[in-house]
Amino acid sequence: METSIDDLRYPVGKFSFRGPLSDEQIKDCISTIENFPPKLSREVIHLTDEQLDTQYRDGGWTIRQVVNHVSDSHMNSIIRFKLAVTEDKPTIKPYRENLWAELADGIMPIEPALKLIDGLHGRWVLLLRSLTRNQLNLTFFHPESKREMTLEMTLALYAWHCNHHLAHITELKKRKKWM
Numbered sequence: 001m002e003t004s005i006d007d008l009r010y011p012v013g014k015f016s017f018r019g020p021l022s023d024e025q026i027k028d029c030i031s032t033i034e035n036f037p038p039k040l041s042r043e044v045i046h047l048t049d050e051q052l053d054t055q056y057r058d059g060g061w062t063i064r065q066v067v068n069h070v071s072d073s074h075m076n077s078i079i080r081f082k083l084a085v086t087e088d089k090p091t092i093k094p095y096r097e098n099l100w101a102e103l104a105d106g107i108m109p110i111e112p113a114l115k116l117i118d119g120l121h122g123r124w125v126l127l128l129r130s131l132t133r134n135q136l137n138l139t140f141f142h143p144e145s146k147r148e149m150t151l152e153m154t155l156a157l158y159a160w161h162c163n164h165h166l167a168h169i170t171e172l173k174k175r176k177k178w179m
Contacts, residue, residue: 003175009060011168012167015164017156025156026152032159033125033128034121034125036117037117043166043169043173054172054176057168060168063168068107069165070117070161070165072097074158074161075116075120077124081127085135085138085151089140089141089148090140094143094144136152137152138150
């Protein structure tokens with residue numbers, strides 16, 4: 001059976017938010033973010049340079065770019081959380097992730113990104129667990145989508161983002177029989 005382009009692009013499905021989240025769903029999202037660094041590391045640390053430089057789909061990023069993208073994206077996310085908690089509906093700064101993925105640090109060895117993700121997620125999880133229900137309802141304005149986003153929705157988005165990119169890697173490894 002042939003895999004569709006949507007299956008390759010969105011192996012865990014497209015993100016959809018059905019809020020408000022229950023306390024259990026919030027805990028699950030935080031747990032996903034907490035457990036992501038060791039899962040990611042286990043999947044990529046033993047890959048060869050040739051494997052790391054394999055695109056997860058035609059026209060997609062390489063595994064190396066995915067790992068480096070995650071560090072960029074999650075750095076931006078924790079900053080967005082902090083801005084929303086400390087400012088009144090801040091406007092966040094979007095970035096061109098496709099162009100960032102082509103920069104020198106987007107194609108460098110993955111070990112520094114894995115260390116960054118591990119440390120960043122440790123800090124992020126501590127912050128996330130400290131947030132009250134009222135704080136999860138705080139918002140920031142995203143100028144690309146032209147809408148306010150709650151931290152609750154952003155939490156769910158980044159739990160999905162972890163699973164999304166992890167599945168890019170695991171599904172490629174299955175297809176290539178690297179497992």
